[in-house]
Every structure is written in structure tokens, then in C-alpha cells.
Amino acid sequence: MVETAIARDSSVALNRFTLPVAQLVLLGAGYFLAARLGLEFRFQSSQIGVVWPGSAVLVSALLLTPRSSWWLVLAVVAPIHAAVMFDLVPVWRWAWQIVGNAIFAVSTVEALRRVAGDPLHFGSRRQVLAFMAVCFALAWIYAFTTPSFVRSLLGMEAVFEPPTALLRTALTNATAILLVTPPVLLWARHGHHRLSQLPTRQALEVVLIVGSTVAASLVAFGTGPEIVRFPSLLLLTFLPLLWTAVRYGPLGASTALLCVAALSIWGTGSRLGPFVMMTDADKILSLHLFWILMWVPIMLLAATIRERDVAEEALHRQRNQLAHVTRSATVGELSGALAHELRQPLMSILANAQAALRLLSQEQLDLPEVRRILEDIAQDDKHAASVIGRLRSFMKDGKNQFEPIAVESVVRDTLALGHSAVELSKVKVELDIPADLPRVRGDPVQLLQVVLNLVVNGCEAMGRTPPLERRLTLRAMPQGGRFVELLVADSGSGLPKGEEDRVFEPFFTTKGNGLGLGLSICRSIVMAHGGRLWGENNPERGATFHLMLHTESSHDGNGTLDRGR
Amino acid sequence: MTETGLSIAVVDDEESVRVALRRLCVAYGIDAETFASVEQLFDSLEGRRFDCLVLDAHMPGYGGLDAQTWLHESGIRIPAVIITGRDDDEMRIRSREVGATACLCKPIDAEILFGAIRLAVRNSPNHGPIRWSEGLKRPWESPGAEPPATDAPNAVRERHYRPVPGFP
Numbered sequence: 179m180v181e182t183a184i185a186r187d188s189s190v191a192l193n194r195f196t197l198p199v200a201q202l203v204l205l206g207a208g209y210f211l212a213a214r215l216g217l218e219f220r221f222q223s224s225q226i227g228v229v230w231p232g233s234a235v236l237v238s239a240l241l242l243t244p245r246s247s248w249w250l251v252l253a254v255v256a257p258i259h260a261a262v263m264f265d266l267v268p269v270w271r272w273a274w275q276i277v278g279n280a281i282f283a284v285s286t287v288e289a290l291r292r293v294a295g296d297p298l299h300f301g302s303r304r305q306v307l308a309f310m311a312v313c314f315a316l317a318w319i320y321a322f323t324t325p326s327f328v329r330s331l332l333g334m335e336a337v338f339e340p341p342t343a344l345l346r347t348a349l350t351n352a353t354a355i356l357l358v359t360p361p362v363l364l365w366a367r368h369g370h371h372r373l374s375q376l377p378t379r380q381a382l383e384v385v386l387i388v389g390s391t392v393a394a395s396l397v398a399f400g401t402g403p404e405i406v407r408f409p410s411l412l413l414l415t416f417l418p419l420l421w422t423a424v425r426y427g428p429l430g431a432s433t434a435l436l437c438v439a440a441l442s443i444w445g446t447g448s449r450l451g452p453f454v455m456m457t458d459a460d461k462i463l464s465l466h467l468f469w470i471l472m473w474v475p476i477m478l479l480a481a482t483i484r485e486r487d488v489a490e491e492a493l494h495r496q497r498n499q500l501a502h503v504t505r506s507a508t509v510g511e512l513s514g515a516l517a518h519e520l521r522q523p524l525m526s527i528l529a530n531a532q533a534a535l536r537l538l539s540q541e542q543l544d545l546p547e548v549r550r551i552l553e554d555i556a557q558d559d560k561h562a563a564s565v566i567g568r569l570r571s572f573m574k575d576g577k578n579q580f581e582p583i584a585v586e587s588v589v590r591d592t593l594a595l596g597h598s599a600v601e602l603s604k605v606k607v608e609l610d611i612p613a614d615l616p617r618v619r620g621d622p623v624q625l626l627q628v629v630l631n632l633v634v635n636g637c638e639a640m641g642r643t644p645p646l647e648r649r650l651t652l653r654a655m656p657q658g659g660r661f662v663e664l665l666v667a668d669s670g671s672g673l674p675k676g677e678e679d680r681v682f683e684p685f686f687t688t689k690g691n692g693l694g695l696g697l698s699i700c701r702s703i704v705m706a707h708g709g710r711l712w713g714e715n716n717p718e719r720g721a722t723f724h725l726m727l728h729t730e731s732s733h734d735g736n737g738t739l740d741r742g743r
Numbered sequence: 744m745t746e747t748g749l750s751i752a753v754v755d756d757e758e759s760v761r762v763a764l765r766r767l768c769v770a771y772g773i774d775a776e777t778f779a780s781v782e783q784l785f786d787s788l789e790g791r792r793f794d795c796l797v798l799d800a801h802m803p804g805y806g807g808l809d810a811q812t813w814l815h816e817s818g819i820r821i822p823a824v825i826i827t828g829r830d831d832d833e834m835r836i837r838s839r840e841v842g843a844t845a846c847l848c849k850p851i852d853a854e855i856l857f858g859a860i861r862l863a864v865r866n867s868p869n870h871g872p873i874r875w876s877e878g879l880k881r882p883w884e885s886p887g888a889e890p891p892a893t894d895a896p897n898a899v900r901e902r903h904y905r906p907v908p909g910f911p
Contacts, residue, residue: 514829521850525763525849525851526759526760526762526763527763529764529766532770532852532853533763533767536770536771554759558759598828601803602829604803604804645805646804
């Protein structure tokens with residue numbers, strides 16, 4: 179006992195200790211790699227690299243850690259920066275860089291948290307634009323403080339004119355953050371989750387996307403100088419980027435952008451691709467412009483699509499909540515009938531039990547009769563339990579998953595749940611449901627809700643019909659192989675003439691007591707199932723409601739309901 | 744408490760309730776005959792004499808209150824107890840108006856049921872066997888038969904804001 183407690187304690191301590199250590203090691207390795215790459219990606223005569231991913235890694239790390247641990251991050255990064263730069267630049271210069279980078283990264287993160295919001299998810303256009311604005315603004319400010327600008331301003335370094343040094347430093351840092359930070363953040367937060375939930379079909383699509391991204395980048399940046407004759411080929415990279423943005427949101431889009439950018443650096447550095455004829459300075463500027471011009475529309479598109487998905491999901495959630503609320507209202511309306519249905523078995527149980535008690539007090543014990551009584555009590559008890567069970571499952575906040583379901587079972591469940599209501603309304607129900615009907619696809623609880631609503635409405639509409647003529651007909655039939663149609667016909671008062679469809683409007687009611695939401699929510703449920711629901715008056719008397727649902731096989735299996743993520 | 748010697752008719756559409764009530768009556772020494780519908784009861788009323796009718800108010804077709812109303816309006820005074828699955832004040836008032844002694848809500852304790860029956864029998868004038876030929880037509884046989892307004896406010900339509908005991 180004590181040992182396990184100690185073991186658990188030590189494992190907790192180990193977790194508390196190893197997890198940050200692993201992350202810090204990862205950060206150190208990442209920063210080292212980024213700095214080395216930044217140094218690699220510089221063209222011959224340039225003092226400044228094409229891109230400085232080191233600052234982007236630092237910004238990402240700070241964004242992912244709470245403020246209280248920032249000193250740890252900075253403490254890990256500083257010696258690595260020094261180690262990388264040790265041989266290349268004088269001590270004062272890398273020390274300046276370390277301090278400058280730290281201030282730049284911290285202020286960028288603070289500004290991002292304030293302006294763009296926390297956490298960064300790149301799922302809204304506002305956040306994407308704010309992220310970009312902060313990156314550029316801070317990178318420009320930072321550029322004024324770098325050794326290369328200050329020294330060129332003082333005339334101590336002759337490699338660049340001051341404005342050029344400014345522009346290069348700003349763009350190098352800004353583009354690095356634009357390209358590296360979003361994928362690092364998103365992968366760190368959601369990458370594992372998204373990957374582990376990837377269905378096989380989508381995994382195949384991801385492979386195709388990666389392949390086409392690499393292929394398009396190779397065509398645009400990895401071919402020989404002849405590419406210069408067809409500069410439009412540069413736009414080829416746009417296609418896989420669009421594909422990724424549409425299908426895989428900000429995570430996919432930012433990753434693909436990083437991939438394209440990396441290959442463009444590699445191609446341009448290897449004297450290939452469309453920028454081959456330019457001076458090194460122009461090459462770098464062209465690359466920066468290319469990245470920014472790609473990044474903005476692709477990330478905005480991904481954000482717009484994510485916004486739409488989120489809105490759709492919220493709508494879907496609201497519809498389900500509304501469906502649940504109207505189900506509660508239906509149960510409220512049926513409460514009298516349901517109470518009646520429960521009181522029947524309770525009556526039999528009580529009468530049986532009291533009869534048995536009476537029998538037991540008699541001198542001549544009729545044991546077989548007592549046995550029969552007890553059997554009946556058990557039977558009635560089960561019946562009462564089934565009434566409650568049906569009610570509970572109807573009130574369950576559904577999992578909203580479509581599954582193949584037989585129309586017959588929906589109708590059977592409906593009539594079981596509405597049994598008392600139908601009976602108390604003195605309505606005779608006629609069923610005509612062929613046994614070989616194809617199954618439909620839908621949410622069982624919600625379909626039950628729709629049919630129950632139609633049945634209860636039908637019964638209510640027959641309040642003024644003489645009891646012996648109160649007839650509710652449920653007829654199902656296949657419609658052209660792709661649909662199943664269920665008709666619910668009553669012999670009641672019918673729909674208001676000339677505005678039959680108005681009964682589906684919210685808050686439209688012909689009853690004194692209804693919310694007027696029943697049919698409108700029914701229609702939205704059916705539409706979410708890809709089906710149709712409408713009503714019309716019968717030639718002689720009453721109304722018929724038509725419910726069209728997709729058959730199991732015709733449905734694409736991806737109804738609006740379970741769309742989203 | 745023994746009601747030995749009484750002969751009553753029980754009308755309820757639910758078989759389990761019919762069986763249970765008959766058992767209860769037999770156990771208490773009461774002679775009970777059960778019917779599944781008002782029509783069945785009326786068909787066998789001819790020449791019979793029941794001390795009391797126990798009528799379920801809600802049945803498909805004609806309800807117990809309809810039956811009691813017709814009997815009452817036809818001047819036939821048989822002691823009657825209405826039993827109902829719905830806790831309904833209006834039902835109680837109407838039952839009294841048409842001469843039923845009590846309107847009891849299911850589930851009904853044996854003491855209460857038999858107490859009501861005893862009261863009904865004690866209060867009612869001594870009545871003889873029923874003769875349909877004596878001017879009473881079965882209501883559904885008369886032309887243009889409409890059920891009385893008892894069930895006009897549709898059962899489903901009524902809303903219950905009161906919590907129903909024993910209901911989740």
C-alpha cells in the first residue's frame with residue numbers, strides 16, 4: 179500500500195519533472211535546427227538570411243508556455259544562440275542579438291495575446307489579419323534595433339544602405355513568424371488529436387495533398403532556368419494550397435504554406451526556379467513577396483471556411499437543442515395521456531395485490547390463483563417500466579448520429595409512446611407499411627419525434643370529428659428507389675385553406691394551446707436528414723402529411739447533421 | 744368488510760384491469776361481471792339487475808361517462824362509480840351531474856372502491872331489472888347519434904400544468 183503510494187508519488191514527480199524537461203529539450207533542438215537553417219538559407223553575398231526561423235520558434239515557444247515559465251524558455255534559447263553564433267560573429271554582436279531577440283519575441287507574444295487573442299487558432303479572419311499586422315509591426319520596430327541597421331546607419335557597415343537593411347531584417351523576421359508560428363502552434367495543440375482521428379479515406383487524401391504540394395513546388399521552384407519563360411507556373415503551387423485550406427483548415431493550410439516556402443528556398447538557393455536570373459537581394463525580396471502574397475489569401479480562406487463550419491455547427495447544435503426542447507413540450511402535452519397509461523398497470527397491480535392479500539387471509543388457500551396473480555403483477559410492472567423506458571429514451575438528448583432504421587420501427591415506437599394519447603382521442607389507427615420497405619437513414623429519436631408530432635397533431639385535428647369517424651392512417655411506400663414516403667392522413671379539420679404551408683412556420687398555430695414550434699422543428703429535422711415534409715388537405719376531409727426520407731443506400735452517409743468535424 | 748351478495752358490472756377496456764378487479768371482487772365476496780366496452784355492457788343489460796356499475800371513463804369508442812349519461816338521461820338509475828386514469832376535476836363534476844356516486848382516480852385502493860360502491864348502493868333507490876323495450880334505445884342506434892359533449896374537449900388537447908404524482 180505504502181509502496182504503491184510512493185510509486186505513484188514518484189511517477190507524479192517524474193511527470194512533473196520530465197514533461198517540461200522534454201519540452202525544453204525539444205525547444206532547444208528546434209531552436210538549434212532553426213538557427214542552423216537560418217544560417218544555411220543565406221545567399222552568398224548576404225549578411226542577412228532569407229528567413230530567420232529562430233525568432234519564430236522562440237515566439238511559438240513563448241505562446242505555448244505560461245508567462246511564469248518564459249525565463250526557462252529564454253534561458254534555454256540564449257546559450258544555443260550563442261553556441262551557433264560563436265564562431266561567426268563577435269561576442270558583442272551575438273549578445274546584442276540575444277537580448278534583442280528576447281525583447282522582440284516577448285513583445286510580439288504580448289502584442290499577439292492582446293490584439294489577436296489567446297489562444298491563437300487562426301480560425302477567424304479577424305485573428306489572421308491581426309496576427310499578420312502584429313508580426314509586421316513588431317518586426318519593423320525590431321528592425322530599427324538590430325546591429326546591422328544601427329551600424330549601417332552609423333556608416334560602420336557598408337554592405338547595405340540603411341533602408342535596405344531595415345526592410346530585409348523586418349521581412350526576414352515577419353515572414354519567418356508568419357510561416358513557422360501557425361503550424362508549430364496548431365500542431366502542438368491539435369496535431370496529435372487530428373492525426374489520431376483521421377479516417378482512412380482522409381489519410382489517403384492527406385497523402386495526395388502532400389504529394390501534390392511537393393510536386394507543384396518542385397515544378398515551380400525546382401526546375402531549370404527554362405521556368406523563367408513560363409512565370410505563370412509559379413501559380414501552380416496555389417492549387418494544392420487551396421485544396422488544403424478548403425479541406426484541412428488553418429492547420430493544413432499553414433503546414434502546406436511552410437512546405438511550399440521551404441521548397442522555394444531550397445530551389446532558389448540551388449539556382450533553380452523562376453528567380454534564378456535575379457540578384458541575390460532581388461531573389462530574397464521576391465521570395466518574401468511570394469510568401470506573403472500566398473499566405474494572406476490561403477490563411478484567410480482557411481479561416482473563412484473554419485468560421486463557416488463553426489457557425490454551421492452552432493446552428494446544428496441549436497437545432498438539436500430546439501428539437502430537445504420541443505420534445506419536452508410534446509411530453510408535457512402528453513403527460514395526461516402518459517399518466518393514464520401508467521395508472522392502468524398500477525391499478526391492476528394494486529387490485530391484484532389486494533386480492534392476493536385477501537386470498538392469503540382465507541382459510542382455504544388457493545395457491546394456483548395466488549401464483550397467477552403474482553405473474554400478472556410482474557407482467558404489469560414490466561409494462562409500466564416499459565412506458566417509463568420509452569419516455570426516457572424519447573427525452574434523451576440524442577447522440578445525433580444517423581443510422582439505418584426501419585420506418586416500421588419508427589412508427590411502432592411512435593404508436594407505443596403515443597398509445598394513450600391516440601386512445602384517449604378515440605382515434606382508430608390504420609397501418610399500411612409493407613414489410614419489404616427499404617430502411618431509411620436517420621436519427622431514431624428525432625424521426626420518432628417527427629412522426630409522433632404528426633400523429634398527435636392528427637389526433638388533435640379530429641377533436642370535432644364524430645368518434646366513429648376518427649381515423650388516422652399511416653401508410654409507407656418506396657418512392658423511386660431513393661426515397662421512402664410516409665403518409666400520415668387524418669379525417670380532421672384540415673389545414674387552413676390556401677395557406678397549407680404556413681403550419682410549418684414557427685409560432686404559427688391553429689390550436690389554442692400550442693407553442694407553434696412543433697411542425698417547424700419537424701421540418702427542420704427532416705431537412706437536416708435531406709428529406710422533405712409537407713402537408714395538404716384531403717379531397718373530402720382532413721389533411722395528409724407527407725414525409726420523404728432517403729433510403730439507407732441512397733444517402734451519402736454524411737448528412738448535414740453529422741457534418742462539421 | 745364484506746360486501747357479500749352484491750352483484751356489480753365492471754367495464755374497462757384494459758384486460759389486465761378487468762381481470763384484477765374481478766379477482767379483487769371475488770376475494771371480497773362480490774359477484775362481478777366484466778365487460779370490455781360500453782356496447783358489451785348494454786348488450787347484456789337486458790333483463791339483468793346489477794347493484795352497481797363500475798365504469799372506466801376513458802375507453803376507445805364510448806366512455807363510461809357517456810354510458811352513465813345515457814342511462815341517467817333515460818331515467819334509469821343504477822348506482823354507478825366512475826373510475827378514471829386521469830386526475831381530472833371536470834370529470835369529477837360531470838360524474839356527479841349524471842348521478843354517479845363517485846369518480847375515483849386509478850390506482851384505487853380496495854377499501855375506497857368498495858366504500859364507494861357500498862355508498863352508491865345504500866343511497867340509490869331500489870331498482871329492478873332493466874328492460875330496453877321500455878323505451879330506452881341504445882344510444883348508437885338512434886339516428887344521427889352524437890356522443891354527448893363529455894369528450895368534446897379532446898383528451899390530448901388538455902394541458903396539465905399540475906405535476907402528476909408518480910410521474911417522472
